[in-house]
Amino acid sequence: MQLRFNYRLDPTPGQRIALARAFGCARTVFNDGLRIRQAAHARGLPNIKDTDLQKQVITAAKQTPERAWLAEVSSVVLVQALADLHTAYRNFFNSVTGRRKGPKVAPPRFRSRKDNRHTIRFTRNGFRLRPDGKLNLAKIGDVRVRWSRDLPSDPSSVTVVKDASGRYFASFVVQTDPSEVLPETTPEVGIDLGLTHFAVMSDGRKITAPKFLRRANRKLKKAQQALSRKAKGSNNRRKAVARVAKAHARVADSRRDHHHKLSTTIIRENQAVYVEDLCVKGLARTRLAKSVHDAGWSQFTAMLEYKAARYGRAFGRIGRFVPSSQTCSVCFVIDGPKPLSVRTWTCEGCQTTHDRDVNAARIVLAAGRAESQNACGGTVSPPV
Template sequence: MQLRYNFRLYPTPGQRQALAKAFGCARTVFNDGLRTRQEARAQGLPYISDGELSKRVITEAKKTPQRSWLGEVSAVILQQALADLNQAYRNFFSSATGKRKGPQVAPPRYRSKRDNRQAIRFTRNARFQVTAGGKLRLPKIGDIPVRWSRDLPSAPSSVTVIKDAAGRYFASFVVEVGDEPLPQTASEVGIDLGLTHFAVLSDGRKIDNPRFLRRAERRLKKAQQALSRKEKGSNNRKKAVVQVARAHARVADARRDFAHQLSTRIIGENQAVVVEDLSVKGLARTKLAKSVHDAGWAQFTAMLAYKAARHGRTLTRIDRWFPSSKLCSTCGTLAESMPLNVRSWTCPCGAVHDRDVNAATNILAAGRAERLNACGGTVRPAA
């Protein structure tokens, strides 16, 4: 399994200038390649192959006065920028022909120097390395200090240097990690994700919703108001933009850390985990969009998936249309309707249910049925 290990970088002023030049060169090659293919299509010419495109926008372009400065950076990052363009075209063609599942993929677009995120990628061909002193050595950039929060499990196959909107630099290493099976346990859990509580477990536990964005709204509002008062194009406005970005970065970091800790604990305690296959994109179109995005359900379930695969656990996703809230977990009676303001209800059989705990219990039961069917069990019980 391949995972990414991210670490904070602290480049010197000279290294920041070299990184800015590398970001600009990679962006230029990407845009030149995209423009070349668009012009060829407008003229009715055949699709330009990857090798021919590399020859035009990199090899031949370096010999011209307009693009001679491309030779001042590592050639690997230029090739990787072009590889990103080629992959974007392949994804677009696969989506247009129906070979790629999921939402429709748009054609590649031009990259702007005003994008909040800038990145370049070095592969092993670039001969990057971690020095004996713990610094990251990059070609034509130098040795950049790194804050190592943990050790790399293996030699990285590539490293991506990222500059985010808050002006922070990160190194994202792609490493190969082996499976680390955890001791077997008989515990299984169903998870009902919500907004009142972030998660309600089938064993009755309720995890409060941190609401990181809601808690930071006052600080974000002040930073945004300070930005609105600055004159456009001024240096003070640029500083205010960074302050707003840093406030949002703190919220995103806190949300990611919460999801990591909770997903690790759940995977460590349970042999099987069952969740609903929620349509986050659809819920984000409702009036609850802000709260849905603040919860970060998709990020949390993605962490559950890869951690379960690595540690020998089972993650099951059940249909989002499964009536988990309206179904009595005791007798199986299905209620006709249940508005969202109903948080507890009594079944005709006499069972009193907490809406969320009952939903989590039903989710766990549905996940067990899915696993039984996959192993050759009966689809429905005999009469």
């Protein structure tokens, strides 16, 4: 399977200028291509082919005085910017026609130089890894990389990212080795995600919610207040914006690190992992929105899913309408809905006292096992 490996970059001042130039050229090519396609659609013309759009936006544009500066950056960056436009339109059309599952995809929008995140992508003919560990980018030079771990194989492409806090990252796309599959083990686990306890396991373990955003709320508040007092367009306001972005980046990095460590531990210890398919978007519209976003459930479950596929484990999502908080995990009698203030309850059928969250995790595990048996060809109903 293909995975991304991210590393921090340390470009020199001259390389930062070259990267800014590449970001701007890629943004211009993307916007020019989008403008041409929108104009063709408004006039009722057929869709422009990718090769024709590339000749018009890149090849012919370099010969004009208005776009002659496009030749200052690598052509690989410009071609990949148009490829991103084609992918955005393809996803939009597939979403409209129903060929793409999931939430609806909006049509592509114009990119702005004021965006918080800027990216460019290089394919194999636009970058190479030097023996001394530096990353050579076409028309940018050898950029120092902070190698926190080795790449499992040769990368097929690299995306250079500049985030809102001014940090630079290199995101390599690599093909993982099938030998990374872990040996089989016996335990299986169901996970109930929450706010007081981030994760409750079916074996009774409880992971306390770290609440990174809540803990950093005081520093963020002071940074936002300082930003609000700066004059718009001033250098001091630009510095204050960077300080706020760095504070938010620290929170996001801490949350991501926690999710990576916890998901790796769960995948290594269990052969099968089952979670409830929560409607995070719906919960984010309630009064608990800040806590829901701070928990980062979607990011955590996505990590569990791809790590399970990478290491040869089973992963399943249980329907959100399974009454996990109402069903007894011993006799499976539905005891009815209960308010959130009720944390322990006694089953009316078997008189077993349950912890609400642990019982829900066990129901998730039981439902996941039932779904896996059906998916593997088990008998859904007895024969006639």
